[in-house]
Structure formats: structure tokens, C-alpha cells
Amino acid sequence: MKHIISIKDFGKEEIDSLLARAGAIDAAPQNQKTLDGKQVALLFFEPSTRTRMSFASAVARLGGTTITVDSVEGSSISKGETLADTVRVVSSYVDAIVLRHPKEGAARLASEFASVPVINAGDGAGQHPSQTLLDLYTIRQSMPLKNIHIGLLGDLRYGRTTHSLAYALSNYNVTIHTIAPPTLELPESLVDELHRRGCTVQEHADITDIIPNLDVIYTTRIQRERFPDAASYYNVAESYRITPEILDERKEGMIVLHPLPRAGEIDPRVDELPCARYFEQARNGVPVRMAMLEEVI
Amino acid sequence: MEDKPQGLLISPIKDGTVIDHIRAGAALTVLRMLGITGQTEEELSIATNVTSMTCGQEGKKDIVKVSNRELSKEEVDRIALISPKATINIIRDYIVAEKKGVETPKLLYGIIKCTNSGCISNANEPIKSAFEVTEAGLHCLYCDTVITTDIESHII
Numbered sequence: 001m002k003h004i005i006s007i008k009d010f011g012k013e014e015i016d017s018l019l020a021r022a023g024a025i026d027a028a029p030q031n032q033k034t035l036d037g038k039q040v041a042l043l044f045f046e047p048s049t050r051t052r053m054s055f056a057s058a059v060a061r062l063g064g065t066t067i068t069v070d071s072v073e074g075s076s077i078s079k080g081e082t083l084a085d086t087v088r089v090v091s092s093y094v095d096a097i098v099l100r101h102p103k104e105g106a107a108r109l110a111s112e113f114a115s116v117p118v119i120n121a122g123d124g125a126g127q128h129p130s131q132t133l134l135d136l137y138t139i140r141q142s143m144p145l146k147n148i149h150i151g152l153l154g155d156l157r158y159g160r161t162t163h164s165l166a167y168a169l170s171n172y173n174v175t176i177h178t179i180a181p182p183t184l185e186l187p188e189s190l191v192d193e194l195h196r197r198g199c200t201v202q203e204h205a206d207i208t209d210i211i212p213n214l215d216v217i218y219t220t221r222i223q224r225e226r227f228p229d230a231a232s233y234y235n236v237a238e239s240y241r242i243t244p245e246i247l248d249e250r251k252e253g254m255i256v257l258h259p260l261p262r263a264g265e266i267d268p269r270v271d272e273l274p275c276a277r278y279f280e281q282a283r284n285g286v287p288v289r290m291a292m293l294e295e296v297i
Numbered sequence: 298m299e300d301k302p303q304g305l306l307i308s309p310i311k312d313g314t315v316i317d318h319i320r321a322g323a324a325l326t327v328l329r330m331l332g333i334t335g336q337t338e339e340e341l342s343i344a345t346n347v348t349s350m351t352c353g354q355e356g357k358k359d360i361v362k363v364s365n366r367e368l369s370k371e372e373v374d375r376i377a378l379i380s381p382k383a384t385i386n387i388i389r390d391y392i393v394a395e396k397k398g399v400e401t402p403k404l405l406y407g408i409i410k411c412t413n414s415g416c417i418s419n420a421n422e423p424i425k426s427a428f429e430v431t432e433a434g435l436h437c438l439y440c441d442t443v444i445t446t447d448i449e450s451h452i453i
Contacts, residue, residue, distance in 0.1 A: 006441075082422050105417040105439025109424055124415045126440055189433060189443050 002296045003111040003118045006127040007164045012171040019137050022284075022291040029287065034294050035064030041090045042068040044100040044121070045077065050260060051121050051130065054285035055098050055293075062290055067094065084113040091115040096297050099123070117296035125160050131259055132164040134288040138281040139216055142255050145169075149213050151177045151204075154220035154240055154265060156186040161259045162220055163190055170199040177214065179204045181236045184226060207240070211249045217242065218257045219265050243267040247275060257281050308342070313364040315386040316373065321346050321357035323380050326449050328361065330375045330408065331368065340364035370397070375408055377401040378430075379449050401430055409435055409444065409451050416440035426453070 010018075025032055040059045044052050052070065059066050069075045077086060083101065087110045090097060099110050100121040107120030107127065122128040139145060150169060152162045156178055166176055166186070176199060178186050185203065194201050204210045211217075219242055227233035242256060242265060258266060258278040270276050319327055324343050333339055342362040349358040373385045377399040387395040407425030411418050418426040418439045427438040434445035444451060 008441075083417070083420075084423050101417075102415070103417040103420055104413060104415050104441070105437070108439050109417045109422060112424070123417075124440070189445075192433065 001117055003107075003114075003120075004129055004292055004296060005107045005111055005118070005120045007129045007132045007168045008127075010129070010168070015133070015136065015168065015171065018133060018288075018291050018295060019140055021294065022133075022137055022287040025290045025294075026284075026287040029061055029290075032061065032290060032294075033063035035059060035062035035095075035297060038062075038064040038095040038297055039093070040064055040066050040293065040297075041094040041097045042066050042070075042121075043075075043086070043090065043097060044068070044070045045075065046100050046102045046122070047071075048100050048122065050282055050285060051100060051128075054282075055119075055121060055130075055289050057286050058289035058293055061286065062293060064095075064293075083109060087113045087118070088115075096293065119292055119296060122160070125158055128160050128164060130285070130289055130292055131161050132168050133292065134281060134284045135161070135165050135218070135257060135259070136168060137284050137288050138257060138277055139255070141280075141284075142277070143215060143253065145172045145174075147173055148215040149175045149177060150216040150218060151179055151207065151210060151214045152186070152218050152220075153179045153207060153242075155184045155222045155226065156180040156220070157184045158223065158226070159220045162186070162218065165218060166190065166194060166199075166201075167197075170194050170197040173198070175200040175202065177202050177204055177210050179207045179210070179240070181222065181240065184222070207242075208246060208249070211246060212251060214251065214254055216255055216257060220259065221261070221263050221265055237264060241265055241267060242270055244269050244273060247273060250275060309391055310342070310362050310364045310388055311391055313340075313362060313366055313388050314368045314373075315388060316361045316363075316368075316376065317358070317384045317386060318349070318380070319359035319361065319376070319383050320380040321359055323449070324359035324361050326379055326452065327359070327376050327383075330379075330452055331363075331372055333363070339366055370400075371402070374400050374402045375405070378405075378408075378452075403430055404428070405430065405435065408453060409448070410453050411437045411440060411442055412444055412451060413437065413440050413442040416442060 056066050091114045096117045098119045098121045099107050101123050104124035104126035106123040111118045120127055156162050191201050222237050224233045255277045256275050324345050344360040346357045367387050376383050383399045385397050386393045405428040409428050428435040434443045436443050
């Protein structure tokens with residue numbers, strides 16, 4: 001039985017294989033009925049729009065059906081039931097479980113107690129492998145996944161998407177440029193790990209210093225609660241905002257990604273530029289998650 | 298009646314385990330790691346900050362003697378986390394029957410509390426904490442937190 005818990009569980013060949021399968025699905029989405037007669041539980045104990053709906057769409061497009069929990073209040077966890085018990089019980093109803101949970105490591109725990117495959121749809125500030133795979137898929141639509149320069153911009157300390165993406169990209173001989181406010185830099189332990197995996201990581205204070213060299217800008221939300229007051233937040237947030245003027249210096253073929261939701265990190269005028277790929281990135285969640293579901297069921 | 302050597306800081310034990318060359322000041326932590334408390338039945342002798350010619354520049358060590366109980370290798374290997382130079386002597390009838398060093402285990406279950414309050418291992422779930430011992434530190438197998446310093450204070 002195969003689970004999908006962390007991007008770290010995947011080698012380069014497995015990632016390439018999943019992305020290729022997502023590409024094949026994308027090319028002929030109506031021809032896939034590989035989950036015909038199968039049922040998937042979507043256990044979302046934390047709010048989510050894109051991830052939950054795209055998994056639901058992916059299951060339906062594969063011919064399967066879903067049963068859903070979309071809040072702690074709507075589940076027996078509110079009565080004190082452990083996640084381990086919930087997962088054991090739900091396993092007896094369905095063919096796979098997709099889990100979103102506020103605690104880090106929840107999906108790993110679920111995989112230890114479930115009798116069906118578990119897919120991690122995000123656990124706290126920890127892992128979110130389907131997001132990473134769709135990020136890679138979106139980059140691969142525009143350029144080969146090798147020898148690229150990618151800028152990671154925003155809150156890099158607490159952003160799980162950038163952590164997982166950086167780790168996954170270290171399979172592909174890329175150069176990672178980090179651009180983050182002080183105290184929100186990529187964790188040192190992750191930078192050390194990326195170096196050990198042969199990845200080059202360069203830190204920058206200002207995106208304008210590096211933008212002409214970048215093939216990809218991956219920007220993330222800077223969370224207001226990380227700052228002592230609103231004024232210091234707005235000062236920092238403004239410095240990490242992507243605008244058409246900043247993008248004037250971009251390399252031809254460069255793309256801008258964002259895991260969404262955005263909260264001012266990208267000027268809406270950027271939406272009209274050909275480099276804006278974040279809505280395409282969100283759309284790619286469906287074929288990528290279809291490939292993941294096929295992989296485990 | 299058996300003769301016992303006299304004049305030592307702690308009397309020899311007839312049967313049991315002697316953990317020697319414990320890092321000075323770490324004896325009580327060692328007992329905690331072994332689950333030995335004032336409520337358990339073991340007969341104990343503990344010496345701390347004992348002068349030793351074989352303990353490097355500091356020249357101090359701790360010793361723990363547990364009578365009538367032979368600790369398993371797995372039990373004592375946990376001690377390597379805080380005192381990698383400790384030695385284990387299994388005593389039978391006043392004689393050292395086995396002598397061995399400690400080895401750092403590769404995996405630790407239920408010994409260390411994860412420092413990440415958001416980790417599922419700190420929630421009310423029927424699991425033990427799980428850590429892999431790596432060069433970088435102790436790696437939580439649930440949430441990927443790596444503990445690099447002050448390991449003693451995270452021992453359950």
C-alpha cells in the first residue's frame with residue numbers, strides 16, 4: 001500500500017513519472033475513469049478552498065465519488081476522538097483518504113493507522129506534496145526542470161510550500177535565490193540540507209538585484225501576524241510586492257508563480273502579463289491530483 | 298559472609314549494572330532516561346563529579362550502580378545521547394561479567410519530546426514520539442523538526 005505523505009519520500013524518477021502522468025491526463029482529461037466505483041474520503045480538518053475542491057474534482061473526473069468532512073466541528077474530533085481512531089474508522093468506508101490537518105505530522109500518523117492509502121493534503125506548517133508537484137508541473141510546462149534559476153520571495157521561514165518546493169527542486173540541479181525580510185529567511189537547517197544535496201542557494205536583500213537572472217519567481221504571502229505592528233508589516237510587504245515595473249527587467253520566458261491565496265503580494269496589473277502563471281498553476285492542481293490518486297489507489 | 302573491598306566511594310555491588318564514565322553531572326538524567334525513579338524498586342548508588350584520571354581535561358565523571366538488575370543494551374544505548382563515553386559493566390557475584398560501551402541508537406521512540414508544539418506527537422494521540430538520529434541532530438519523523446541543542450531538556 002502506497003501513501004503520499006511528503007515530497008521527501010519521492011526520488012527524481014518518481015516525480016518525473018507522476019508529472020508525465022499528469023501531463024497525459026491533462027491532454028485527455030475525459031478519457032480517465034480509473035477510479036470507477038471507488039470512493040475517497042476528503043478529511044479536511046482545516047479550511048481549504050483550492051486543495052479540497054481540486055481533489056474533489058480530480059476524484060470525480062476519474063469516475064470516483066467522495067465523502068467529505070470539512071471542519072473539526074463537523075467531526076467526532078470535536079468530541080475528543082483521536083485522529084488515529086477517526087482514520088481507522090474511515091478506512092473501513094473508503095478506498096483512500098485525503099487528509100488536511102492543522103498538526104504537523106498528522107498525515108504520517110494517519111498512514112500508520114489507516115488500512116487504505118493516505119494522501120497528505122497539507123499538515124500544519126509541514127508538508128503539502130500535492131502543491132509541490134503542481135508547482136513543478138507548472139514550471140515544467142514552461143521550461144525543462146534543470147539548470148534553472150528560481151527566486152523564492154516572501155515569508156520563507158514559515159511557508160511550507162517554499163520549503164517543499166526547494167527540497168524537490170534540489171533533484172534538478174537548480175540555483176535557488178532567496179529574497180526574504182529579516183527573520184523570515186529560509187531556515188538554516190533547510191539551507192544546509194539543500195547544500196548537502198548539491199543545490200546552490202544565494203541570499204538577496206532586494207529582488208531588483210537578481211530579477212534579470214531569474215527563470216521563475218515563486219512568491220508567497222507575508223503574514224501580518226509575524227510583525228509587531230501594522231506599520232512595520234506594510235513597510236516590509238511593500239518591498240516584496242511584484243509589480244509590472246519590477247518585471248520590466250525580467251528575462252524572456254520568465255514566469256511568476258504563487259500558491260494562492262494572494263493578499264497584495266502581486267499587483268493585479270501583473271495578471272495581464274504573459275509571465276503570470278498563478279491561475280494556471282491553481283488549475284494544474286486537478287490533473288496533478290488525478291495522477292496522485294491513480295498512483296495510490 | 299562475603300568479603301567486600303573497603304574504602305571505596307561506593308561499595309561494589311554483588312549483582313547488577315554499573316554505568317561508569319557518565320558525563321559529570323548527568324547521572325540523574327541517566328536515571329530518568331532509564332525510567333528509574335524514587336517510586337521504582339531498584340537499589341541505587343549514585344556518585345557525581347567523581348575525580349577520574351580517564352575523563353579528559355575536566356577529570357570528573359558520574360557513576361550509577363543499579364543492584365539486582367541487568368539493564369538491556371537498548372536501555373543503556375539511550376545514554377549515548379547525553380554521554381557517549383559511558384561504559385556499561387554487568388556485575389555478577391562481584392565480578393565484571395560483561396563490559397561494553399554505549400552506542401548511539403539510529404531511532405528513538407518515546408524518549409524525546411518534540412520541541413514543535415504543533416507536532417502531532419505532542420497531541421493526544423496513541424503514538425510515541427519518533428526521532429531519527431542524524432549528523433544534523435535529532436530528526437522528528439512526524440514533523441521534520443531537527444533538535445540540535447539542549448537534548449537533555451527534551452527527554453521525556
